[in-house]
Amino acid sequence: MSFFERLKTSAPAEWRAYTEHPFTNGLADGSLPETAFRHYLVQDYLFLIEFARAYALAVYKSPSLADMREAATGLSAILDVEMNLHVKLCGEWGLSASDLEQAPPAAEMLAYTRYVLDAGMRGDLLALKVALAPCVIGYAEIATRLASLRHADAATNAYRVWIDEYAGAPYQEVAANARAHMEQLADRYATPAREAELITIFKEATRLEADFWEMAWRAGK
């Protein structure tokens, strides 16, 4: 079993609560209240900024030049691609740059990003990549599942853009590369004695991802 498979099978309830959260099913069938999606978009803008910081930390924590380049590619993907796409998507949902910049950060967004940054600061690059895995690999898995749920109204589903973005080949490749790099780091640095610590980080980050959906889901009620 691969390292990532071992992490997932060590946190089955957490992984399911995250990847099959009602928010995600609401994206698939278009039933998600718009208020919930707007709230998600605003908090996700703040989230992406903190995630860029986590990738910058991954550059610093890299033991080799090759690891450093890999982290720098991730940092650039967020700053130069993901952020621009996100701001464009927000604009299509009526959210201006100042709506995004002036939004107060939600406790769930802060808890999650602080947890990832802390796991990286006190740990090594592998610990940081494990903390990032639910986000990077999880979104690829979630979008693939949602894209396979063919709903009759797929053509009119306003959330189709979001699903296609993460289910599409370019993002699936990003996630596959991140997963391969984490496997390689695990071969180099994971020991049986460390496995419990790494599983705890994975479990916690997965739970905080589910809480992020829940925070936005509540805003739609």
Ligand SMILES: Cc1ncc(C[n+]2csc(CCO)c2C)c(N)n1
């Ligand atoms: C709460 C939340 N979790 C995960 C992602 C997805 N995501 C954020 S950064 C990144 C890496 C991009 O190269 C990915 C896939 C998100 N947007 N919001």
